[in-house]
Amino acid sequence: MRKIPLLLASFWAAAAAIAAERPNVVVIYCDDLGYGDVGCYGATGVETPNIDRLAKDGLRFTDGYCASATCTPSRFSLLTGKYAFRQAGTGVLPGDAPLIIKPGTTTLPSVFKQAGYATCAIGKWHLGLGDGKVNWNEDVKPGPLEIGFTDSFIMPATGDRVPCVYLSGHRVRNLDPADPIEVSYNKPFPGLPNGTDNRAELAMDWSHGHNMAVINSIGRIGFMKGGKSALWDDKTLAKTLAAEAVKFIGQHQDEPFFLYFAAHDIHVPRVPNPDFVGKSSMGPRGDAIVQLDWQVGQITSALERLGIARNTLVIFTSDNGPVLDDGYKDQAVEKLGAHKPAGPLRGGKYSKYEGGTRVPTIATWPGRIAPGTSAAPVTQVDFIASFAKLVGVGMKSGDAPDSFDTLDALLGTSKTGRKELVEYNQFGGRLALRAGPWKVIEGDIKRDQSIGKPELYHLDEDIAETRNLADQEPERLAGMLARLKEIRASGHTGR
Ligand code: NG6
């Protein structure tokens, strides 16, 4: 036998040991949950014991980021490791949009699949489906199953966008072929109620938008006809998704699995189950947080009951920052009280400030991640490269072009994290760059012309981004803006 140099041999042994761990990985991806919306991040007006327990047993990040201040681009980046500004058409999608991740792309689930994992997507999808006009009455594909998931149970877009049905694998669940589904985002179906003409009869009034189809007495975005037996029930949505998660975990308890649990909460329309109504002091938005916490409890207690909690890494985080009135009159503003949805941060969903993209981020892996708090900057764009490392899968050049392996920071063994990261707001195509404590925000851009002034903040001294230091630090400003230009032009940053 050829002699293997000692150093190399021990490197291989270490790599094998890491790959051999093969923990289950559960990503609990919340919708519109703000930095200050849960107990362990300072929430008042609502209690979140299950989420707080994850933080107590695991690592709570003070500087965890999603990739964008809205849903679709954040999810795109999470699943592909690519900044969404690099691909046109990755903004908030209508419910009839084609799939924006090309089958064959290396994705977060495909990495786990390659490592032999069962991989499942449950909940909100919002990344498009099909490759043209979808026929909801046939196999709906490509979708999650074509980009690396072995199982899926999804809502096609959002709770407020048609079609309001679940897709189990390729098929609309409970569809009666005699009552086929038609969807349109520009033309109403004659004779069906709409949110403007039938406003007085709505169970929840809208404040802006959400006046097209009326489904379950709630106005939605987009028009839909048929599929009556397949419609979801808003009140049981969370319970349905949690039950699917528990089912998947039970079925795969004896093999490694990756579960992407994309909760609908706390996105609009906020229609919590009667079990949770009135359980916060903040009306439906707060009650939806209680419902979200309950779902977390369903997942963690299933892991414990099956004796696999110690072999499971749970990551809890959100797709973008908080919003109060997002188009329905659900008292989110009126009943807010002292609660601060974005905690100390400025802005929220749709915003270029920290409230848009800095989100609760918790990693729990009993026995493997030491409990505590970490100030290492981490971002969801890095999940793919980091987990590829964790499960011992190599990636080709060009895969996940903005994803860095920051596994050590995610597991808490390094406090370094990202040296720089991009925060993206699809509105105006603005980018922000955080490097150490500094953050630069590009001026607004319209038709390739800069129409606003860039801003510069020192986040350690001014977490609320109240003092724009652009004029005081012209060189730093110029340097960071130049770096952003480079990041844009280079086509990749990570790998
Ligand atoms: C907006 C919707 C908002 C929400 C958002 C997407 C209106 C007036 N507003 O256009 O309600 O659906 O899109 O949210 O229709 S996200 O979390 O999926 O990005």
Ligand code: CA
């Ligand atoms: Ca969202």
